Amino acid sequence: MIAAFSISPMGGEEGPDGGVAEAVAEAVAIVRASGLPNETNAMFTNIEGEWDEVMAVIKACVDRLAETAPRVSLVIKADVRPGYTDQLAAKVERVEHHLR
Numbered sequence: 001m002i003a004a005f006s007i008s009p010m011g012g013e014e015g016p017d018g019g020v021a022e023a024v025a026e027a028v029a030i031v032r033a034s035g036l037p038n039e040t041n042a043m044f045t046n047i048e049g050e051w052d053e054v055m056a057v058i059k060a061c062v063d064r065l066a067e068t069a070p071r072v073s074l075v076i077k078a079d080v081r082p083g084y085t086d087q088l089a090a091k092v093e094r095v096e097h098h099l100r
Contacts, residue, residue, distance in 0.1 A: 002079045002087055003054045004044040007061050009069030023069070027061035034060075037088050044077075048088050051080070 009023045031038045034057045036049040065072045
């Protein structure tokens with residue numbers, strides 16, 4: 001499965017830059033440390049793996065942000081497609097093929 005998720009602390013103190021970048025970076029660090037294929041863009045972090053693996057990483061991100069914020073906002077969009085792997089790149093490659 002691929003899950004695209006956006007996470008942000010709510011109701012806590014803002015970071016020194018006036019935003020939530022530091023807290024989001026902590027979540028991205030957890031994703032990267034998981035060893036699962038992932039990528040981060042301006043809106044979401046995408047992570048690929050088995051359901052339980054992916055959800056465990058997302059939960060770890062929520063738990064980490066909840067340590068310093070009274071609320072955590074989480075948006076998840078998932079593509080659950082059993083039997084397929086390496087789709088983070090393959091899905092993009094299929095679209096790029098049609099753009100040539």
